[in-house]
Amino acid sequence: MSDADTQPLLPELALPRDAQSGVWPAQRLKAALARGEIQTIEPLDSQQVQPASIDLRLGPVAYEIAASFLPGPQLTVQDKLPLVTQRKISLENGAVLKTGHVYLVPLMETLQLRKRSSGVANPKSSTGRLDVFCRVITDYGVEFDQIPERYTGPLWLEIAPRSFHVKVRQGSRLSQLRLKTGTPPSSNAFIRRLDEEVRIVRDEDGPANVKDGAIALSVDISASGGSDLIGYKARKVSEEIDIDKIGHYDVDTFWERVYRPKEGGLILHPDEFHILATKEKVAVPDYLAADMVAYNTMVGEFRVHYAGFFDPGFGYTDGIAEGSKIVLEVRAHEVPFMVEHGQIVGRVTVERLTHPTDAPYGGAIGSNYHRQSLTLGKQFKR
Known part of the structure; x- marks a missing residue:
């Protein structure tokens, strides 16, 4: 076997030494x-x-x-x-x-x-x-x-x-x-080759949309999971939520269910908070970490996703990359804004780890959102 045959398919994805990024x-x-x-x-x-x-x-x-x-x-x-x-x-x-x-x-x-x-x-x-x-x-x-x-x-x-x-x-x-x-690489070429190799973002409608070193994610308002439910809208309530309680609160006390529009898109009004989900699924192998890019005004008058870390192992089950949807936390700004199915709402960046994690995301370590789809916070009954 030649030296060329022993080289990794993607040299830039080879695991870095301790001194590397x-x-x-x-x-x-x-x-x-x-x-x-x-x-x-x-x-x-x-x-x-x-x-x-x-x-x-x-x-x-x-x-x-x-x-x-x-x-x-x-x-x-x-x-x-x-x-x-x-x-x-x-x-x-x-x-x-x-x-x-x-x-x-x-x-x-x-x-x-x-x-x-x-x-x-x-x-x-x-x-x-x-x-x-x-x-x-x-x-x-x-x-x-x-x-x-x-x-x-x-x-x-x-x-x-x-x-x-x-x-x-x-x-x-x-x-x-x-x-x-250091600073792990995150160029367009790096992300494209990485996505071709391990398919981080899985979209039935075509290849990943890569721009500015990140992969685009879009919103699902067609209820592609087989239900008309596409999200939740926060109610105006006086009750408090204990952030440390798990599976304790009734969903309908705090949330209004949002169903697929009969036509057109979903209108987001200022000061309303929605939980929605992506059209795409994401799977992050155990030697990578992903992050949701901060709000970009070019995608619309709303903020998406306060919580942006996707851990290594996210979207994997027993070592198999099934992919999981990303839950979107959406808040409109100054004016009502209509989002439509498949509209880009954010982007995901990917960085390699110094070594594969010894504790990948999933049920084995008690991850709360393993195999998630459209999922509210852990405080609510499921």
């Missing part, structure tokens, strides 16, 4: 905890380390603040906090965070990253599906949810419930952190 899998995150790159005030909770991310836990207090802010390159979060704090709230026994208010909570995890190490944060799926807007802030930060290279210091979480009052407590996990070494 890649997202950290579960075992690398555990090593970072052991080495002190990630530090915790309290011992880790079970299942806190995910296939390629770590859940971040709320600390013992929350600050209701008058306005969101970034500390800027010269100040810490603690430096600016007194300027906007309205009241301090204990979370030790739980507290209700109200819609229309903004809160800032110190997290129980801190970082001491090394050279070439950086990160990005995102709300957990269950957080986004409750329309709870949250963003991680760092000391000297100039961007939300971005952890700069070699960052050393605390993490804070800004929380703004939009549709429902939510009860949280010390240890509640609303956000997650993905860490990486």
Whole structure:
């Protein structure tokens, strides 16, 4: 056999060495905890380390603040906090965070990253599906949810419930952190070759739409799953939702069911929050991680998907790539906007891991949205 015969089909997809670029899998995150790159005030909770991310836990207090802010390159979060704090709230026994208010909570995890190490944060799926807007802030930060290279210091979480009052407590996990070494590639050519090899996005209507290093996803309002149900719209209610309860709440108390329009598209009105699903299915192998690209004004006057991480193993069952639909969290902006079946609503970027994760997404690790289709947050009865 020649040397050429032993080369990988796609050399750029070959697993990188430790010194090369890649997202950290579960075992690398555990090593970072052991080495002190990630530090915790309290011992880790079970299942806190995910296939390629770590859940971040709320600390013992929350600050209701008058306005969101970034500390800027010269100040810490603690430096600016007194300027906007309205009241301090204990979370030790739980507290209700109200819609229309903004809160800032110190997290129980801190970082001491090394050279070439950086990160990005995102709300957990269950957080986004409750329309709870949250963003991680760092000391000297100039961007939300971005952890700069070699960052050393605390993490804070800004929380703004939009549709429902939510009860949280010390240890509640609303956000997650993905860490990486270097800058993994994400060019159009890389993504196209990768999708041809492993079919990350599965669309019966044709090949993947790749642009700007990402794969397009579109909305399903034709009820292609065999039911007329295409989504849910949040009701205006006064009841609170305990974010840590699982399978507890009746769907119809908090959600209005949305059915396929008889003709045309689905009209989204300002300040309404919808749960919809993609037309395509996504499958992420155990050596890759995917992320939903932030809202782009070119796709319409609405925001899609607060919670953007898709873990390695998502859409796989017993090692077989079946694919799972992506649940879309959709909120219209200033004007009513009509979305139609197959309209592009977002894009997915893909990055390789430093090594395949030893804990792929799925039922074996207790993933809440394994084999999901049109699925509400874990707090609701199924």
